[in-house]
Amino acid sequence: MMKKWLLVLGILTLFAGCAANKSSYAKVVDNKLKKEITITDIKERVNSDSGLKQLQITGTNDTDKYMKVRYRVEWYDKDGFKLDAIGEKWMELPVYQNANFTISIIAPTKAATDYHLFINN
Amino acid sequence: MKNITKITLSALLAAGLMTGCADKTERIDMHNDKGDQVMGLDYRDFDQAASEAIQSMLKSGALDKKDGSRYVLAISRVTNDTMQHIDTDQLIKKIRVELLRSGKVVVTTAVSANGAEDKMSMDARKLRENDEFNQNTVQKKGTLVAPDMSLSGKILQRNVAMDDGRQQVEYYFMLSLTEIKTGLAWWEGETVIGKRGSGKSVSW
Numbered sequence A: 001m002m003k004k005w006l007l008v009l010g011i012l013t014l015f016a017g018c019a020a021n022k023s024s025y026a027k028v029v030d031n032k033l034k035k036e037i038t039i040t041d042i043k044e045r046v047n048s049d050s051g052l053k054q055l056q057i058t059g060t061n062d063t064d065k066y067m068k069v070r071y072r073v074e075w076y077d078k079d080g081f082k083l084d085a086i087g088e089k090w091m092e093l094p095v096y097q098n099a100n101f102t103i104s105i106i107a108p109t110k111a112a113t114d115y116h117l118f119i120n121n
Numbered sequence B: 001m002k003n004i005t006k007i008t009l010s011a012l013l014a015a016g017l018m019t020g021c022a023d024k025t026e027r028i029d030m031h032n033d034k035g036d037q038v039m040g041l042d043y044r045d046f047d048q049a050a051s052e053a054i055q056s057m058l059k060s061g062a063l064d065k066k067d068g069s070r071y072v073l074a075i076s077r078v079t080n081d082t083m084q085h086i087d088t089d090q091l092i093k094k095i096r097v098e099l100l101r102s103g104k105v106v107v108t109t110a111v112s113a114n115g116a117e118d119k120m121s122m123d124a125r126k127l128r129e130n131d132e133f134n135q136n137t138v139q140k141k142g143t144l145v146a147p148d149m150s151l152s153g154k155i156l157q158r159n160v161a162m163d164d165g166r167q168q169v170e171y172y173f174m175l176s177l178t179e180i181k182t183g184l185a186w187w188e189g190e191t192v193i194g195k196r197g198s199g200k201s202v203s204w
Helices: A002-022 B002-021 B043-060 B089-102 B120-129
Strands: A025-028 A037-046 A053-061 A067-076 A091-095 A100-106 A114-120 B071-081 B105-112 B149-161 B167-179 B184-197
Touching (some): A025 A037, B043 B184
Parallel strands (some): B071 B149
């Protein structure tokens, strides 16, 4: 009986973990740009000194042209409420031809646990 | 008489046409402004400079107090060394708001390089001798909190004439965060924004 409960608890924990990850994402919003750049990796960590979440989004420019793209990030607290931050405004990012690009962002406050990052042209 | 009427009608028609041709005023969509750049500094430049400074400051760890509490920050002198009539608060206010939100810093308005930003902290203390006020509600001596850190900086402009007659304008946003106890700068940042345009453009 005990084993069954532990199994159910384990499955529930797994589902909870998946849900938390799903609420954060990074995506290219422009349809034309989607064919030109690709997000290849998203790294996250919480800085042990500051307690702030850090993001590093890596992508590639698959074309032969230099581009200046824009990105913005929305931050949410653990309950899904959106937090105000200057990072919500579009920021410019140089993306060189046939090369990787990196977006490095730090959360505006410790309360920021989830994010939505958008890349546009 | 007929001529006068004709002239008047023509003038009215011309005036009407000119009014019709006048550009319509429209409100800027501050969230997605793809409007043309200007040679001077506009709000987009201040947003970018402030955002870069905040990100750099938070990443540096200079604002992480060991016991988890907040630093008290005073705003020192931020010089406008450009040819434009800009209020440096356009930059500093954005940084202050974001640092306050971060929970790492609280800004004092009782001390700054130009005197108290909010004089009421001192004025309210002058009520100590006033019998009309309940003295229990007047602030006691020694309650104001002195700053730990100071934010200072400069906005610099450099104009460069180009060979083809156009001009290049470079703006430098330079900021320093100094620990008042030691006088050491714990963080420094610089954002450069460059613009290139007609030599006839006036960038002030």
